[in-house]
Amino acid sequence: MKIASWNVNSLNARQPHLEEWLRLRSPDIVGLQETKLEDSRFPDTALVEQGYRSVFSGQKTYNGVAILSREAARDVQYGIPGFADEQKRAIAATIGDIRIVNLYVVNGQAVGSEKFEYKLRWLDAMTGWLADELKAHQNLVVMGDFNIAPEDRDTHDPATWNADSIHSSTAERAALRRLQALGLHDSFRLHNDKAGHYSWWDYRAAGFRRNLGLRIDLVLVSEALKARASGAHIDREPRLWERPSDHTPVWVELDD
DNA sequence: ATGGTAGTCTAACTA
DSSP states (O other): OEEEEEEOSOHHHHHHHHHHHHHHHOOSEEEEEOOOOOGGGOOHHHHHHTTOEEEEEOOSSSOOEEEEESSOOEEEEESOTTOOOSSOOEEEEEETTEEEEEEEOOOOSSTTSHHHHHHHHHHHHHHHHHHHHHHHOSSEEEEEEOSOOOSGGGBSOTTTSOTTSTTTOHHHHHHHHHHHTTTEEEHHHHHOOOSOOOSEEOTGGGTTTTTOEEOOEEEEEEHHHHTTEEEEEEOOGGGGSSSOOSBOOEEEEEOO
């Protein structure tokens, strides 16, 4: 079973890419981020024709998350419970025997900015929520665009992406460690300990061609699912297509 | 070179 995460940077702009990629890889479950679509404009009918049901929480221009699945989703949660947020960044659902949480974590712009403080508050609220989710669901997948590179080996240049930089700062990494300490494992690192594997490259300065990237898109799995995780992948293929997203899909493979 | 590109929407914000 293949469970994937992809920040599409506008589903309107990337619908052809998504449809092509679904045909190419046949994932069972996909979490999308930055759909940038109001719910009334979500292309759920077109996706049904490809064999995927969808649940989604979006808004115009910014943010927006969705979960696509071959099987119907149940017990859908929109947003972080008890955390008032105008921005559509979280959605969760149960599919088969697996609880899926799909996140578009706040970017944060710059360490010390107002947006950075919002990022830390958001991460704190999200972690509290997921502690409860873990109590209720032993089979939990938490995926998305985390906007945090977990370690130096997840950046192309630790001098640029340092303790004071957005995406790699001490406070952000500590917040991610607190989440993982609940018992959530970075599926990519179960199978690959090397540097140089990224999921995002800046559109500017030919970032992809020069592999100047960050690994900020993660699929975390609970202890019970760690035992079933047989592989994890970063799929660079869609980044080679015309008009790509700046992020590329990542996934975990679970034994049935 | 303190830049660069892309999406949404046509000015400026976000990433």
